[in-house]
Amino acid sequence: MWVLQIPQFVRHVPSQSHLCYTSHVSSRVPVSFVSLNPSANLINDINSNNNQLIQSLCKGGNLKQALHLLCCEPNPTQQTFEHLIYSCAQKNSLSYGLDVHRCLVDSGFDQDPFLATKLINMYYELGSIDRARKVFDETRERTIYVWNALFRALAMVGHGKELLDLYIQMNWIGTPSDRFTYTYVLKACVVSELSVCPLRKGKEIHAHILRHGYEANIHVMTTLLDVYAKFGSVSYANSVFCAMPTKNFVSWSAMIACFAKNEMPMKALELFQLMMFEACNSVPNSVTMVNVLQACAGLAALEQGKLIHGYILRRQLDSILPVLNALITMYGRCGEILMGQRVFDNMKKRDVVSWNSLISIYGMHGFGKKAIQIFENMIHQGVSPSYISFITVLGACSHAGLVEEGKILFESMLSKYRIHPGMEHYACMVDLLGRANRLGEAIKLIEDMHFEPGPTVWGSLLGSCRIHCNVELAERASTVLFELEPRNAGNYVLLADIYAEAKLWSEAKSVMKLLEARGLQKLPGCSWIEVKRKVYSFVSVDEHNPQIEEIHALLVKLSNEMKAQGYVPQTNVVLYDLDEEEKERIVLGHSEKLAVAFGLINTAKGETIRIRKNLRLCEDCHAVTKFISKFANREILVRDVNRFHHFRDGVCSCGDYW
DNA sequence: TTAGGGTTAG
Secondary structure, X not given: OOOOOOHHHOOOOOOOHXXXXXXXXXXXXXXXXXOOOOOHHHHHHHHHHHXXXXXXXXXXXXXXXXXXXXXXXXXXXXXXXXXXXXXXXXXXXXXXXXXXXXXXXXXXXXXXXXXXXXHXXXXXXXXXXXXXXXXXXXXXXXXXXXXXXXXXXXXXXXXXXXXHHHHHHHHXXXXXXXXXXXXXXXXXXXXOOOOOOHHHHHHHHHHHHHHOOOOOOHHHHHHHHHHHHHOOXXXXXXXXHHHOOOOOHHHHHHHHHHHHHOOOHHHHHHHHHHHHHHOOOOOOOHHHXXXXXXXXXXXXXXXXXXXXXXXXXXXXXXXXXXXXXXXXXXXXXXXXXXXXXXXXXXXXXXXXXXXXXXXXXXXXXXOHHHHHHHHHHHHHOOOOOOHHHHHHHHHHHHHHOOHHHHHHHHHHHHHHHOOOOOHHHHHHHHHHHHXXXXXXXXXXXXXXXXXXXXXXXXXXXXXXXXHHOOHHHHHHHHHHHHHHOXXXXXXXXXXXXXXXXXXXXXXXXXXXXXXXXXXXXXXXXXXXXXXXXXXXXXXXXOOOOOXXXXXXXXXXXXXXXXXXXXXXXXXXXXXXXXXXXXXXHHHHOOHHHHHHHHHHHHOOOOOOEEEEEOOOOOHHHHHHXXXXXXXXXXXXXXXXXXXXEXXXXXXXXXXXXX
């Protein structure tokens, strides 16, 4: 006869052992291998059988029964608890996890560092970081596994400062770090809210790594590379990459990502080519492809992007969500909105990022209503909008001047979707109102913000002041901006632009002097064009292109044609009080016009010209490109720093609202 | 026992 017998098997269980048997589980266990009056050997066999049964129940996912059985098992083993802890995390059950933890304490395993490690992992996975920390605090023998488990948890939830404080403590008591410790500590630098400069902290950890001989560890060094990349220290990242004795596809991908994300997309593509030709053991995977697609998007290099798309198809990486999402963005940012839509339509599975990507590309192209329609469709399909969804859709409203629609969406964020508007959303709203010349409403919104407005918000206001030439408000915005980000040259240039537009030449001059005095430089205008899979770059008044004379001659010819039709060069964009002829010469040499002329010369008749520019398109370039699109009967696509302009037959898709 | 690079905005 098989019956439940508990007390007679309780041997070593600590004083609170009764707790073990008064857990939330039922006191009646349906199945047990425990028999009446067994011999000592039999008891051992039975215990072993029970432990094995608990473990197999865990493996089978039957956690409830495993817990039932644990309640009548007087000698649970370390392995049994390991299985139970693992199952609780797998089942995502905090209440079972707490039960297992309670039984573990009752069984005297609470000071077992192996199980403490597992408990910390479990609590992290169950989202209870405080309990993970408590386990750590209560564990007296802290092996490196125990430290690393907590470090991992803290790094993953973004508690960088706590992690780094503990790391100091660990060093102080003399526990040596291992290769895993360094990866977590490095990650903490990125996610920390440190009082000291996090990059400096990263360099300190770099020194620790070198001192302790981990410079050859591929994981540690790739993480270090990535830390430098995330701080925008491309040269440091590159030095780490070059110094790595062995590299694999992860290290190559991390360096490609570093270039792609730090506005060096050309370098990213060059490195990818090198990886393909030189690093035979480093086959790119889906992550590499995402990074490369980002680089193509950054360059607006459609032909390269298409080649990468082909490679993705050949390698059968086209079912991976981030790859497809990156493809949507790549096509959109290269001006091929319909190709982006096609990728989206053919996706078997979509996530919120896929929807955001599509909303974003329509918004960037000025199709605000379509972007809102996609946003609504997403909600209709049961996908909850994210924080970023609202940035994209509000941005779309801004590009299209959809003020009322934007205001309704902004209001709905909290009331309908329980998303608190953040800095980026306020920046979008200020941009939306400001562009629409509702500067009073924009400033009111800033004044009513329930947190301190940051540089993005004031920057949006200053940008709007530039469009509507509002000197007074521009001075107010720039006073704050010079305080918040004194090293951002763009703000000085914007204010000088506004003064120049208002013909306040001495004020414009003093702002530019201030810029120089602070050791800053105006970001030179630069435009890129891809012709026959090669990307050409132009800076203003460029003299280096071998075809420069031909380009100039064409521009002068076009300018004369335009003048004959009433065009007057808009030289007010020139910041200095020069004579009109000189100003005209400068404006005619703007990088974007040089790139358009180069495109006209080097592409076939009827072929679309695609340009990318690093700044906002100036009024004169906009007017000239409109004319060229009609005169030369060419479709011209220009992506400036904010959005797309489709020039066709003398008209721009932005409706002159940008 | 634990680890590195990824998609959307501005």
